[in-house]
Amino acid sequence: MRLLLLIAAASDTPSDEDGDVAGEAVGVVRGQLRLQKLDFWVRYPDYLANELMNEYEKAPDEPYLLVLAGDILDSEEPDLRRLPMLRHRFGAFERLDDVLAPLVEKGLVRKSQLVNHERVTEHRYWLTVRGREVADTMLDEAPAVKWYRERTQLVVRLSDGLGGEQLKRRQYLVRDYADTPWNSHIPPITEKARARLAQLRERLTCTPNTASHRAGDDLL
Known part of the structure; x- marks a missing residue:
C-alpha cells in the first residue's frame, strides 16, 4: 500500500x-x-520533520514549514509510524x-x-x-x-x-x-529534532498568515 x-x-x-x-x-x-x-x-517522520525545518531555515518567511514539522513532532507519529x-x-x-x-x-x-x-x-x-x-x-x-496518501504527496513535493x-x-x-x-x-533522531523545533519556535516572532497556510496546503 x-x-x-x-x-x-x-x-x-x-x-x-x-x-x-x-x-x-x-x-x-x-x-x-x-x-x-x-x-x-x-x-522516518522525524527525519522528514528535520528536513522541513531545513527548508524553513532557508525560507523563514514560510512559517507553514515549521507548522508541518511541529504537527509531526508534537505527536506520537515518529514512534508509531517509523x-x-x-x-x-x-x-x-x-x-x-x-x-x-x-x-x-x-x-x-x-x-x-x-x-x-x-x-x-x-x-x-x-x-x-x-x-x-x-x-x-x-x-x-x-x-x-489517508495518512499514507498525504505523507507520500508531501515527501514528493518536498x-x-x-x-x-x-x-x-x-x-x-x-x-x-x-x-x-x-x-x-538507521536510528531515530526524534528528541534532537524536537529540541531543534523548540529553538526555532523561540526564534519565530511572527504568526503564520493565511497566505502561508494556503501555501502549506499545497504540500499536503
Whole structure:
C-alpha cells in the first residue's frame, strides 16, 4: 500500500522514448535509489520533520514549514509510524523485489531495467492503469490510508523532483544517518529534532498568515 501510493505520487508521465512498456503504463519512477530515498522520509517522520525545518531555515518567511514539522513532532507519529530501514552503501535501503512482488502480481506495478553493456544502469517502476485506479480508490475503501496518501504527496513535493543521488546527499547531512554502521538500522533522531523545533519556535516572532497556510496546503 505504502509503495503503491508513493509510486503513484512520484510518477512522471511516460514518454515515447520509454519503449513498449510505456504504452501499458500511466506513470514511471526512474531509479531505485530515488524510490528508496523518498520511502525513507515516509518511514522516518522525524527525519522528514528535520528536513522541513531545513527548508524553513532557508525560507523563514514560510512559517507553514515549521507548522508541518511541529504537527509531526508534537505527536506520537515518529514512534508509531517509523518503519526502520538498514543503512547500506548508498544509504537507507530495503530490497524492493519482495516488497513489490504483490503489486507486480496483481498488475498494479511493473518493473524494468535499463541495461548498457550488460550492466543495469537504471531500475524503472511503472504504474499501470489498474494501479492508478487502485491508488485513487483506496481511500474510499480504507480511510486509514489517508495518512499514507498525504505523507507520500508531501515527501514528493518536498523532494521537488530531485534525483536519487541528490536526495542521498541531503540525507547524509544528518550525522546520525551518516554514522550508522553498514547493515544496521538507521536510528531515530526524534528528541534532537524536537529540541531543534523548540529553538526555532523561540526564534519565530511572527504568526503564520493565511497566505502561508494556503501555501502549506499545497504540500499536503
